Amino acid sequence: MDFSLSKKIPHIPESIYPVMTSLALEHNAINLAQGFPGFGIDKELMRLVDKYTSLGKNQYAPIMGVPELRENLSKKMEFIYGCLYKPDTEMCITAGATQGIFTAVSAIVNKGDEVIIIDPAFESYEPVVKFNGGEVRRSPLKEGSFEIDWDDIRSKISEKTRMLIINTPQNPTGKLFTERDIENLRKTVSKTDIIILSDEVYEHIVFDGKKHESISKYPDLAERSFIVYSLGKTYHVTGWRLGYVCAPEQLMREFVRAHQYQVYSVPTPLQYALSEYILKKEKYLELSQFFQEKRDFFLKCLQGSKFVPAPCSGSYFQLLNYSAITQENDVEFAKRLTIENKVASIPISLFYENRRQDHLLRFCFAKEREDLERGAERLHAF
Numbered sequence: 001m002d003f004s005l006s007k008k009i010p011h012i013p014e015s016i017y018p019v020m021t022s023l024a025l026e027h028n029a030i031n032l033a034q035g036f037p038g039f040g041i042d043k044e045l046m047r048l049v050d051k052y053t054s055l056g057k058n059q060y061a062p063i064m065g066v067p068e069l070r071e072n073l074s075k076k077m078e079f080i081y082g083c084l085y086k087p088d089t090e091m092c093i094t095a096g097a098t099q100g101i102f103t104a105v106s107a108i109v110n111k112g113d114e115v116i117i118i119d120p121a122f123e124s125y126e127p128v129v130k131f132n133g134g135e136v137r138r139s140p141l142k143e144g145s146f147e148i149d150w151d152d153i154r155s156k157i158s159e160k161t162r163m164l165i166i167n168t169p170q171n172p173t174g175k176l177f178t179e180r181d182i183e184n185l186r187k188t189v190s191k192t193d194i195i196i197l198s199d200e201v202y203e204h205i206v207f208d209g210k211k212h213e214s215i216s217k218y219p220d221l222a223e224r225s226f227i228v229y230s231l232g233k234t235y236h237v238t239g240w241r242l243g244y245v246c247a248p249e250q251l252m253r254e255f256v257r258a259h260q261y262q263v264y265s266v267p268t269p270l271q272y273a274l275s276e277y278i279l280k281k282e283k284y285l286e287l288s289q290f291f292q293e294k295r296d297f298f299l300k301c302l303q304g305s306k307f308v309p310a311p312c313s314g315s316y317f318q319l320l321n322y323s324a325i326t327q328e329n330d331v332e333f334a335k336r337l338t339i340e341n342k343v344a345s346i347p348i349s350l351f352y353e354n355r356r357q358d359h360l361l362r363f364c365f366a367k368e369r370e371d372l373e374r375g376a377e378r379l380h381a382f
Contacts, residue, residue, distance in 0.1 A: 012127045016331075016350050023335060024344035030375045033334075033344040035171070035317065037236040038367035042283070045235065048273035057272045061265040064256060065093025065244070069275035073244055076278060083216040089249045092256060093271060095263045096241040097201045097230040102128050103262055104197050104226040104245065105163070107254040109134040113162035116153060120351030122171050122199065134162070138353040146173045146310075150184040157192065164189065167199040168213065169206060169314025172348050172362040176206065176313045177213040185221065195251070196221060201230035201243070202315040204287040207295065210313055216246060223248050226255065231274055234284055240270050291316050291366065298365040301376030316366040319348065323359040325382045334361055341378045 020033040031038075064070065070087035078084050085091050094100040101124060109115060111133030117125050119140040126136050137156040142149050153164070166185070168177035177185075189196065198215040206212045215221045226247045232238040247255060277283065298318060299309055310319040326333060330347035338344045345361040365372060 009127055009130045012130065013350075015123060016346060017123075020334065020338065020344050020346060023338045027339050027342060029338045029342040029344045030371050030378070031344045032363040032365070032367065032371075032375050033338075033346050035364050035366065036238045038371055039236065041236050042277075045237070045273060045277050048276055049269055052269040052272040055272075057269045059268060061093075061268040061271055063260050063265055064088075064091065065266070066268065066271040066275055069093060069271045069278075070244075072275050072278050076284075077216060077246065079281070081214050081216045083219075083222060085216075085246045086249070090246060090252050092245050092252060092259060093266055094228075094243045094245055094259070095266045096232060096238075097199065097228045097243040098124055099241075099263060100226075100228040100243050100245040101125070101197065101199065103255055103258045104228070104247075105129055105134070106132050106262070107258040108195055108251075109162055112160060114158060114160040115163040115165060116156055116161060117165050118148060118153070118167070118170075119353055119356075120172055120348050121165070122167060123351065125165050126353075135160070136353075137161075140352065140354075140356070141173065141175070143356075143358070146170075146175045148181055148184070150181075150188060154188055157188070157194070161192070161194055163195045163197055165197045165199065166215075169202040171202070171315055172317050172346065172351055173310070173319060174312035174315045174317055176210055179213065182213055182218060182221070186218075189221070189224065194224070196225040198225050198227045200227055201233050203229060204234055204284045205291045205316055206288050206314040207292045208313060212314070224251075226251060234287065235274065235277065240267070242266060242270060242274065294365045294367070294369075294372065297369060298363070298372045298376060301373050302379060305376070305380045306382050307379055310360065316364055318363050318365055319360045320345075320363060320379075321358070321360055322382075327359070330357060330359060330361060337361070337379075341381055343375045343378045 017034050024031040070091045074085050074087040105128045109132045113134045115129045115134050116137045119138045129136050139153045203212050215225045229244050231242040306324040307320040312318050330349045334345050334347040345363050348360050349355045
């Protein structure tokens with residue numbers, strides 16, 4: 001039957017993640033493409049889920065989330081960043097960080113509003129803006145160093161600019177915001193009504209003694225910001241689709257207006273389980289060391305290969321330059337690598353508006369050592 005359907009966002013391509021994951025499954029490849037942990041979760045967390053389902057915590061949760069979880073997350077924010085978000089009016093539990101991003105944009109961006117995105121950007125940012133009738137202005141990181149070009153960002157600000165989306169630690173580059181970036185951000189948004197959407201899902205995965213510069217630490221920035229976090233990334237349960245958003249009451253009020261009609265609430269027993277589990281501070285404080293060991297192991301396994309690693313200061317992704325092997329388009333090379341060498345990765349040209357070819361592939365090292373070792377061994381074939 002012909003329903004004469006028209007695509008709402010016709011110029012947005014299919015996501016590369018299911019493409020590469022399907023290709024990995026089809027060719028029995030080691031999947032270092034999609035960003036999810038390749039190991040089991042803590043049995044204590046599983047027991048807590050059993051506990052709360054048995055206690056009958058199986059019906060709808062409040063729209064903004066289970067109070068106990070919001071209260072404990074508020075205490076966690078104060079402990080780590082020295083900030084105080086009111087759990088009743090400034091925090092909302094979401095169906096993953098992606099929903100948090102979608103809802104924040106939906107709540108604020110109207111038709112004709114402009115949103116600045118920093119390239120290479122996580123692929124969901126642009127579609128969400130366009131779905132809500134906004135226009136995207138993209139500012140690429142400096143080639144080679146992946147530093148933010150603040151002059152370029154400022155040149156793209158107009159009277160229509162409604163939002164600036166930032167991401168630290170950044171996916172896919174692994175770059176971190178520095179204190180200098182914070183000062184530049186302040187300079188950029190001062191005397192404007194620009195709202196910041198800060199994607200901080202890898203907040204606890206920072207390497208080499210560096211620190212995460214959360215926007216929540218800076219009151220003058222936090223007062224105009226939605227800050228998005230991921231419980232799934234932090235506790236190795238990405239399939240649970242749990243995250244949370246912090247924002248001042250005025251912004252959160254608008255956020256909840258959209259949230260209530262998009263998902264209403266998220267799974268109740270999982271929220272209760274995490275509300276108790278996050279009291280174990282060591283579970284998130286140990287993440288940087290845990291993932292740094294995996295990054296270092298993967299890089300050690302790659303020594304002597306023709307793949308050249310880019311610096312990675314955070315997240316659980318490693319960029320590898322393959323220009324010593326081929327000048328092939330990164331999408332075609334990633335597919336060939338999956339089919340012929342049985343290792344799946346993500347081509348990062350798709351994170352750019354202009355599909356810039358840096359000859360870089362993104363590999364996820366949040367996997368068991370055996371998979372990292374076998375994956376690196378196959379990359380040595382070149």
